[in-house]
Amino acid sequence: MEGQGSEVLMVRQPIFDRNLKIISYQLRYQYSEYIEDSLFDPETEGSMLVMHTFTSLFQDGHINKVPVFLPFPSSMLQEGSSLALPRKEIVIEVHPDITVTEEVVSHLRMLSKQGYRIALDGFSMQPHLIPLIKLVNIIKIDFSLMHRAKIKKLVATLNKAKKTALAQNVDDFETLQFCKKVGFKLFQGGFISRPVKVLGKDVPGNSAALMQLLQQLQRPDITPSEIEELIIMDPKLSFKILKVVNSAAYQQNRSIDSMQQAVVILGHDQIRKWATLITLASNPDKPEELARNLLVRGRMCELLAESSESLQQDSAFMVGMISQLDILIDVEMEEILRQIPLDEKIKFAISDYEGELGELLEVVIAFENADWDQVQASAFGKEFFEVAYRHSLHWAEQAMAALVDGE
Structure with missing residues (x-):
């Protein structure tokens, strides 16, 4: 950082x-x-x-x-x-x-x-x-x-x-x-x-397509060509991904003009990350602050993981993003974790704050709530939180601006 x-x-x-x-x-x-x-x-x-x-x-x-x-x-x-x-x-x-x-x-x-x-x-x-x-x-x-x-x-x-x-x-x-x-x-x-309480476990109609896309994107066996096909099927999503990865939020050294090129240059995990990010941040029925929270928390988890040799950055980003998905689509987290094929470490981190990823998510939430005692008791240095949070705010603003430019 x-x-x-x-x-x-x-x-x-x-x-x-x-x-x-x-x-x-x-x-x-x-x-x-x-x-x-x-x-x-x-x-x-x-x-x-x-x-x-x-x-x-x-x-x-x-x-x-x-x-x-x-x-x-x-x-x-x-x-x-x-x-x-x-x-x-x-x-x-x-x-x-x-x-x-x-x-x-x-x-x-x-x-x-x-x-x-x-x-x-x-x-x-x-x-x-x-x-x-x-x-x-x-x-x-x-x-x-x-x-x-x-x-x-x-x-x-x-x-x-x-x-x-x-x-x-x-x-x-x-x-x-x-x-x-x-x-x-x-x-x-x-x-x-806080998620809005809903009766039953059914996914609302306006969230069904989002859930289906997330299910496919998070398959552990999905190939780069399958990701490309999924994205190309949604022209709006494809256009937004190209806009975002060429924006200041991603700081590419060269222009990326096609989805195939994006997949080759950025790689499987990065394209899946951005497709997930854009899908989650594009719910017009929710306040913009929810999308901002998703971006800031995901990015902050990713940056703190960067300072730890034992944590995977892509998994940390996904933990931060998915941890607030229930608020975005008004579906109980238990049902979301059942439907989306996430790695077990990610699921346990979100549901019970288990493992290193769970500890990371818990301390990032503590930071958001200004629980400074818990933050300082964590394994991460105080200086990492301040820089990671400030960077994440700036990065989220850039990403949201790119998303709007892609409308």
């Missing part, structure tokens, strides 16, 4: 509007004294990394910039000094455990007058936070701390006061629907990574 990394572990998590479009990212980072100096000084590497990497988003066919919700240490809100970070690219997030003093209120008022947006995190009607409501723009309501009846009343009150209510810790689509109904405008939580 190329590129120098920061010493700070950081991950971004999406914040959605009512149409499940990403309007911002939540930045999670591993706290240390170094992080304050790194993130909040616009001249430092950590701050530049946030502004250049974590605010970039490919969505609806275009690369855009979205702000990041940046948690501020309480000590910084006591100081009263001006902030030099760009106003449009950050939302100042105030922790609910903050001690509200006259200095804090004065500092937040100053930041608001300077044009910064301010979010109050984890609000559940704590008395000490009430004085801050009039100073903030966004109020994050924690579903794990309040009853739904109280949440409904609180959201109505905040909407009347022209405060943006953000539903925090929304863990499933049923909760998401409730949030929309009671008037939340923004949404954050694990619902995007």
Whole structure:
């Protein structure tokens, strides 16, 4: 892996509007004294990394910039000094455990007058936070701390006061629907990574063709000529593969003009990987963030495997990609693993986190969830995670752009 990394572990998590479009990212980072100096000084590497990497988003066919919700240490809100970070690219997030003093209120008022947006995190009607409501723009309501009846009343009150209510810790689509109904405008939580529950084991009609293609692509005995025939039968898939492998995401030294040429140059495993990737990332009925998650997780597993002599990169990529297939097509993972002829090591890694591939998948998911203790307890060095994640974000944006260009 190329590129120098920061010493700070950081991950971004999406914040959605009512149409499940990403309007911002939540930045999670591993706290240390170094992080304050790194993130909040616009001249430092950590701050530049946030502004250049974590605010970039490919969505609806275009690369855009979205702000990041940046948690501020309480000590910084006591100081009263001006902030030099760009106003449009950050939302100042105030922790609910903050001690509200006259200095804090004065500092937040100053930041608001300077044009910064301010979010109050984890609000559940704590008395000490009430004085801050009039100073903030966004109020994050924690579903794990309040009853739904109280949440409904609180959201109505905040909407009347022209405060943006953000539903925090929304863990499933049923909760998401409730949030929309009671008037939340923004949404954050694990619902995007949870499969929708379906009755029975039948594969939905719009996913049947996808499953059939995956079944063929993952056959251990499939030959390069059979892969080529499968892809050529779908002109759209064939065109997209050629677009992607010629894009910046793959960095080919020469133009690849035919599927036969692609198979010869890239090889059996790489063509199968890209055909699988494009097939999984091309579901128009799901939010773009699902496709992005598939790409980032698969690529990150692959890059971490690259640093380990005992792990196969292609298998690691497939573990990352297939591990979220149930979310993409609303089919139980047990049924997916039964139908698609994957290597047993891949199946056990996905179903039970078994073996080295399972441990790899588990720690990548821990990284996505900002579980820094589990990340640091893993066999992979801290520096590998930071570089692999940053590279994977960039690679996924390039791949998604190539996919759209191939429409």
